[in-house]
Amino acid sequence: xANPDTDQTELDQIVREVELSAPVDQAWAVLTDPDxxxxxxxxxxxxxxxxxxxxxxxxxxxxxxQVLVTDVVPGERVAWxxxxxxxxxxxxxxVVEPRDDDRSLVRVTETISADLGAGPIxxxxxxxxxxxxxx
Amino acid sequence: xxxxxxxxxxxxxxxxxxxRRSVLDAVAERGTATATxxxxxxxxxxxxxxxxxxxxxxxxxxxxxxxxRETRYEVRASALRPAATWLADADRAWDERLxxxxxxxxxxxRP
Numbered sequence: 082x083a084n085p086d087t088d089q090t091e092l093d094q095i096v097r098e099v100e101l102s103a104p105v106d107q108a109w110a111v112l113t114d115p116d117x118x119x120x121x122x123x124x125x126x127x128x129x130x131x132x133x134x135x136x137x138x139x140x141x142x143x144x145x146x147q148v149l150v151t152d153v154v155p156g157e158r159v160a161w162x163x164x165x166x167x168x169x170x171x172x173x174x175x176v177v178e179p180r181d182d183d184r185s186l187v188r189v190t191e192t193i194s195a196d197l198g199a200g201p202i203x204x205x206x207x208x209x210x211x212x213x214x215x216x
Numbered sequence: 217x218x219x220x221x222x223x224x225x226x227x228x229x230x231x232x233x234x235x236r237r238s239v240l241d242a243v244a245e246r247g248t249a250t251a252t253x254x255x256x257x258x259x260x261x262x263x264x265x266x267x268x269x270x271x272x273x274x275x276x277x278x279x280x281x282x283x284x285r286e287t288r289y290e291v292r293a294s295a296l297r298p299a300a301t302w303l304a305d306a307d308r309a310w311d312e313r314l315x316x317x318x319x320x321x322x323x324x325x326r327p
Contacts, residue, residue: 093228093299095306099314103321111321121316123309169225169302187317189310193228193302 098188105177105185109156112177112187130159138163162194170194224298230275231299235260236268240291243278248288 101108111117119126128136134150144165152160157177164170171193178186231237235258242257243249251266258265269289272278276295280287 093231095303095310097307097310097314099318101318101321108317108321111324112317117320121313121320123313123316169228171306187314189314191306191310193224193306 094190094192096188096190098186100180101185101187102183103185104183105156105179108177108185108187112175113153113159130161224302226275227277227295227299230271230277233268233271235264236271239265239268240272240277243272243289244291248281248290250286250288 111121113130115129118128118130122138124141125139126136128134128138128148128150130150130153132150132153136148136150138146138148140146146163146165148161148163150159150161151172152158158174160172160174162170162172171191174190176188176190178188180186231240238258239254242254246253251262251269254265254269255262260268269278269280273280273289276292278289279292280289282288
């Protein structure tokens with residue numbers, strides 16, 4: 082693989098990527114369009130990709146995930162935390178990079194939070210409590 | 217939280233620490249080991265090793281057997297299954313999402 086980052090195998094993390102026959106701005110526009118989010122994320126989506134925005138994604142199997150958007154860099158990256166009642170909180174980062182010939186690459190990294198329910202209060206756990214409190 | 221997710225959380229928490237991973241590796245290499253034996257391979261005190269073993273045991277990654285005065289630990293390989301399941305599920309879900317995104321970007325629906 083071209084990017085050394087994607088060669089790493091972490092036990093608590095997955096990295097997937099896809100190359101698109103479209104430039105970054107076109108990929109970014111679709112990726113972040115609120116009206117198209119449900120089309121590719123799947124299920125029902127009530128989410129706006131803006132920093133600090135709280136939303137909700139309902140998977141086709143009925144799993145409801147709360148989402149808290151943590152970072153948006155237009156044309157480059159979007160990151161969020163999401164969690165459901167019966168699953169761990171995990172962090173998602175989507176990065177869009179330019180490739181030759183007006184192509185682009187979308188890479189997603191999802192990292193499961195290690196400490197929820199087990200260890201000390203983590204920043205992620207604090208974010209979760211914060212969000213559950215109704216932010 | 218379901219039993220499964222608590223297990224996954226404990227497992228990932230247990231594996232998040234480098235020293236603890238070394239302790240687990242050392243137990244796996246030896247088949248069985250006591251806390252005292254492990255201080256020879258991991259550069260921390262016996263007390264610290266015992267604490268790490270406790271966390272690994274709570275996560276179900278090792279089990280303890282008492283023989284006489286000794287407590288011997290061994291690895292429970294099957295305990296990693298919930299973690300592997302989470303990774304496989306996340307892999308598949310994102311492959312599907314990225315393929316849908318690709319289709320959407322490359323052939324946008326006509327208005």
